[in-house]
Amino acid sequence: MTPALAAELGGEPLFRWSYVRDNLDGPIWESLSEHLVLSFTPVLLGLLIALPLGLACARWTRLYPPVLAATSVLYAVPAIGLFVVFVAFTGLTYTTVIVPLSLYTLSVLVPSVVDGLRSVPEHVRQSAVAMGFGPLRRLVRVELPISLPVVMAGLRVATVANISLVSVGALIGIGGLGQLMITGMKWPGGNYPTPIIVAIVLIVALAVVADLVLLLVQRLLTPWQRAGRGARRAARRERAARLEEAR
Amino acid sequence: MITFEGVTKRYPDGTVAVDDLDLEIDTGRITVLVGPSGCGKTTTLRMINRMVDATEGTIAVDGKNVRDVDPPTLRRGIGYVIQQAGLFPHRTIEDNIATVPLLLGRDKKQARTDARALMDRVGLDTAFAKRYPAQLSGGQQQRVGVARALAADPPILLMDEPFSAVDPIVRANLQDEFLRLQDELEKTIVFVTHDIDEAVKLGHRIAVFQVGGKLAQYTTPDELLDAPASDFVRDFLGGDRGIRRLRFTQELDAEVAMGGPSGPPTGSTGATPAGSAEAGER
Ligand SMILES: Nc1ncnc2c1ncn2[C@@H]1O[C@H](COP(=O)(O)OP(=O)(O)O)[C@@H](O)[C@H]1O
Ligand SMILES: [Mg+2]
Numbered sequence: 001m002t003p004a005l006a007a008e009l010g011g012e013p014l015f016r017w018s019y020v021r022d023n024l025d026g027p028i029w030e031s032l033s034e035h036l037v038l039s040f041t042p043v044l045l046g047l048l049i050a051l052p053l054g055l056a057c058a059r060w061t062r063l064y065p066p067v068l069a070a071t072s073v074l075y076a077v078p079a080i081g082l083f084v085v086f087v088a089f090t091g092l093t094y095t096t097v098i099v100p101l102s103l104y105t106l107s108v109l110v111p112s113v114v115d116g117l118r119s120v121p122e123h124v125r126q127s128a129v130a131m132g133f134g135p136l137r138r139l140v141r142v143e144l145p146i147s148l149p150v151v152m153a154g155l156r157v158a159t160v161a162n163i164s165l166v167s168v169g170a171l172i173g174i175g176g177l178g179q180l181m182i183t184g185m186k187w188p189g190g191n192y193p194t195p196i197i198v199a200i201v202l203i204v205a206l207a208v209v210a211d212l213v214l215l216l217v218q219r220l221l222t223p224w225q226r227a228g229r230g231a232r233r234a235a236r237r238e239r240a241a242r243l244e245e246a247r
Numbered sequence: 248m249i250t251f252e253g254v255t256k257r258y259p260d261g262t263v264a265v266d267d268l269d270l271e272i273d274t275g276r277i278t279v280l281v282g283p284s285g286c287g288k289t290t291t292l293r294m295i296n297r298m299v300d301a302t303e304g305t306i307a308v309d310g311k312n313v314r315d316v317d318p319p320t321l322r323r324g325i326g327y328v329i330q331q332a333g334l335f336p337h338r339t340i341e342d343n344i345a346t347v348p349l350l351l352g353r354d355k356k357q358a359r360t361d362a363r364a365l366m367d368r369v370g371l372d373t374a375f376a377k378r379y380p381a382q383l384s385g386g387q388q389q390r391v392g393v394a395r396a397l398a399a400d401p402p403i404l405l406m407d408e409p410f411s412a413v414d415p416i417v418r419a420n421l422q423d424e425f426l427r428l429q430d431e432l433e434k435t436i437v438f439v440t441h442d443i444d445e446a447v448k449l450g451h452r453i454a455v456f457q458v459g460g461k462l463a464q465y466t467t468p469d470e471l472l473d474a475p476a477s478d479f480v481r482d483f484l485g486g487d488r489g490i491r492r493l494r495f496t497q498e499l500d501a502e503v504a505m506g507g508p509s510g511p512p513t514g515s516t517g518a519t520p521a522g523s524a525e526a527g528e529r
Contacts, residue, residue, distance in 0.1 A: 127333025
């Protein structure tokens, strides 16, 4: 540690294990579970709304530009602004954090759903029609499964963004692990970096784990993707080998 | 038999894709619709399974107006094969083939067993059953497309340029096997192509279309080459030289089909041994 930083911390070490030991079952666990609820509920809500909205936008293409504009504008509003606005309506409750984060999720996922549906090749759609799939069956059995990789990519972005954004809620007193940062900053008698570091480490860990889990789910749900990549790799290797031989 | 009576298709933008078409398509035979791009072949084909609805006139299958059948039901009874195969990328080969039987509510295990038998029939190694379409070559995907169209054993098969996207050697190979298969199955096949060689090779009867959706001539390949009905048809056949060439290929193909003295299959296959045609497809 540099002398300057040490002076600023007033001799307080950067990290104290005793804090973790003493608070694990209390504030740390509580803020972690709050963080989980506050970040995953909006992902679920956002997905539930984004699916029909995205379907509608893909079906009635004229709907998409205004919806896209609205969600983009929404995304540009800083989270803290939205939280403060919602306090006026829903008070200091979880809802005040969950609703704005759901809106953010929406603005990521609606384009994902639309792009996913657009990634379905026209000849595949046509052959589904030709084989006698009705519209609903075609959607559920053909179009949505093929959209899955694109939708899952959006879901991963939204999830990680939410996990990080929840901390901002701490500024209105509802922020999961963000609460620990406030604790560290407002410690009576000066700075206390340990809770801040605990919060940062847990948030990053949470984001990484969530992303990996979603990636795993995606892999399990879309086995054909890896098969396709494998085939393309094999074809490239074969071409390269032939070129090599030709030389 | 499929009959077109005074059928016209006008798209919403005013394009007349098919103009007052009368056509009788024989049961159990291959009828080829041929003509330059944009002459209304695909539209004509799609009016049979109601992927496109006619603006005027009636289309009947065995005397029954297709308008009186609900489209999904109609389509499950008509096989359909397209140029890019249109396979479902997220389903294995056997499940792709079993699509229509499963839609019809047949037993899944049985459908898969049948799918494998069909793979054999269209010349696909059953080792591919659990693979995905992206793992197959273009020619192999096309075979899956044909197997899928045949899976529910429909009496009618609609094929829209099914062999156009593969290279010539594989194409010739697919055409030969398709003819052999049709000899056994005797489906009513409507086959669209822009390739007059393919039309002459495969067609029992050939309908030549010209742009504007007009039927220029409808007759047997022999008649077509003997007596083109108009300058348009003659030009489309490639003039006198083209006609001579088509005759020559036709005779070669006939000799090969009869196991004639010409040795290895030549004609449109070129002087390539069948073995390497298979290899080209892998
Ligand atoms: N959905 C559509 N809307 C408007 N015009 C169309 C549509 N589909 C095809 N056409 C037009 O109808 C004509 C015939 O098209 P098509 O049946 O696809 O011809 P082909 O299969 O012989 O190439 C073309 O001029 C084409 O541009
Ligand atoms: Mg066409």
